[in-house]
Amino acid sequence: MKRVGIIGIGHGKFGRRTDASVQELAFEAFREALADAKIAREDIDASVIGSVPEYHKQRSLSGVVQEYLGLNPIPTWLTEDACASGSAAIRTAWMAIQSGLHDIVAVIGCQKMSELKTPEILALMGRVGEVQWESIFGTTFPGYYAMLARAHMHEYGTTKEQLASVAVKNHHYGAMNKHAMFQKEITIDKALKSAPVASPFQIFDCCANADGAAVVIMASEEKAKEISERVVWLDGLGSATTTMSVLRRPTLTSLPSAVDASRQAYKMAGVSADDIKVADVHDCFTIAEILAYEDLGFCERGKGGKFIDDRESYIGGKHPVNVDGGLKSKGHPIGTTGVSMTTEIVKQLRGDAGERQVADANIGLTHNVGGNGQYCFVHIYNRE
């Protein structure tokens, strides 16, 4: 099988971006990705938009974004899988190239959530849980993940301090990331004393809604080698779905979609968890990162709390995780997140991550969850 590679990345500032429309946010990241790939926009022959449409006044975003980027008349489509929309876009771009239909595809993650007010966002997000039997009774996203946290605490003795430690780590690295929404360190004490959201979560256990865009440009093996001397290859793809309704899940202390997706991706890339030198995982809430350690096989089931205690997910540890700050510190523009993760892994594999660089990072992974865990996409990247 031929390979598909990343030849360009771009990333805008995440945060409350009332200064720019969603298409302007996309342009900010796209311009950087084009320059990084050293190609012209005319070289691109399709675009995929990763976004959740209903947060924007402008609907059918793919057309208006592509028009603003000057990419017409090439084909464009939007993919949506809730908070995993960006990774779904990357997956369809991989297919587009591998199928021979397109040679160079731009994947544009873009989302402007500040067009809505927080209660509107909470209500919309709740409806990404199962409407008929769950969200109609008031379940919000912090509530969904709080249930998972409680179950993990009950079953494995995971503590609130361990949850807070995830936030402390991610803010530590986010403080060094110029694109992050929150570029400041926090302490365990500050996290534990912050405002309560949904027990056991304080506000520092939760990521923030954000505006922002990220772009990756992908190419066929032949084109990638022709264009770039430092291609990062997307060699492993995994994707799985579990019940939307948490009531019907076989377990609350794991995301079955993440277990399945990671096993598919490892197999396809011919690697194992031990080979992963750097990972970006979906820490929408602190418990989600602990579940990811376990679901990805970075540590044994139930040992996620110990994994962060032992600083195994810090640079220098066994599996550095979210050393760009994660959703927790970068902010979470939902459709953009999967693409943002990819830009970080590419940067790490190229050795361009500066003070956040993981030594000898040759193989990296992204783990992007959609909804309350119903979707998971795992991608494995290789610099060789």
Place this chain on the structure above:
Amino acid sequence: MKRVGIIGIGHGKFGRRTDASVQELAFEAFREALADAKIAREDIDASVIGSVPEYHKQRSLSGVVQEYLGLNPIPTWLTEDACASGSAAIRTAWMAIQSGLHDIVAVIGCQKMSELKTPEILALMGRVGEVQWESIFGTTFPGYYAMLARAHMHEYGTTKEQLASVAVKNHHYGAMNKHAMFQKEITIDKALKSAPVASPFQIFDCCANADGAAVVIMASEEKAKEISERVVWLDGLGSATTTMSVLRRPTLTSLPSAVDASRQAYKMAGVSADDIKVADVHDCFTIAEILAYEDLGFCERGKGGKFIDDRESYIGGKHPVNVDGGLKSKGHPIGTTGVSMTTEIVKQLRGDAGERQVADANIGLTHNVGGNGQYCFVHIYNRE
């Protein structure tokens, strides 16, 4: 290049379906498609949902629909390109199979528009036009297409009678289609005297919002031949984008996206317009079908009115078009439409269209437009 084939089709009743949720609508069509393909749901290894999410209370439809169909834990994603979402889904399913990632993919077009009231739908649809400079001033979808109709009348002398003739033809065939929303014949006189909507359109120039679902099951060449003795092959794919803003279009008497998409599809399939024995085109308004005749090359530019006058788009004419009733008579559940078109072409190519059968239909085409013309997807199917 290997081929990708359609091995199963299913289609539910279109109309005001207050009797069923969107996932129940999907199930209705899916069950039929499974039985038609003579496979089990466990044989399917990915699903793509064609839908425009914001019309439903339930968000992130792919997860909840797939769960209801019993397809978990396979990958699922939603594609959105406004009214062309169904064709965008088929295109990504083709890629998924041709890339080697999946062997059998279910494409599920499903949409329930009656969850919203008509003014809400009009407002949402307007925002599929360009928000910043157009829809904010009140442009609705009938208004957009009325501008195209006026331009065509001005430039080529197309008449209101010719527009109405398209509606008469499509209702004629829709009367024979059990899935259609409106199963009754109309007359030119009735159409011309119906309520005005946006000059020059009367209500019979406009298709209706509808609820409904359609499913196609696609497979790799190898799997398709193994499973079915009457595979219909998707041999030509075309997709192009023109400006969302109609102000920036080079012409109002053609959809450049449709011209580009059809040329790509003809080239890929190795056929020409003359080879197309049956077509389903996007007649969201009567003018749109006349533009399609010209954009697809079924007749010369400006001669679309004469084409319907000469009954060339009836069965027995040069290019029978929308002999299932089209959007006009079937109704238009926006994300479903592209998939619905495909089921009709497959039926025709199999020779299963009963009293609506086009003789010797070996090559067929679908033409699915998104938004006010910014997207167009053309697919060419071959029974041999």
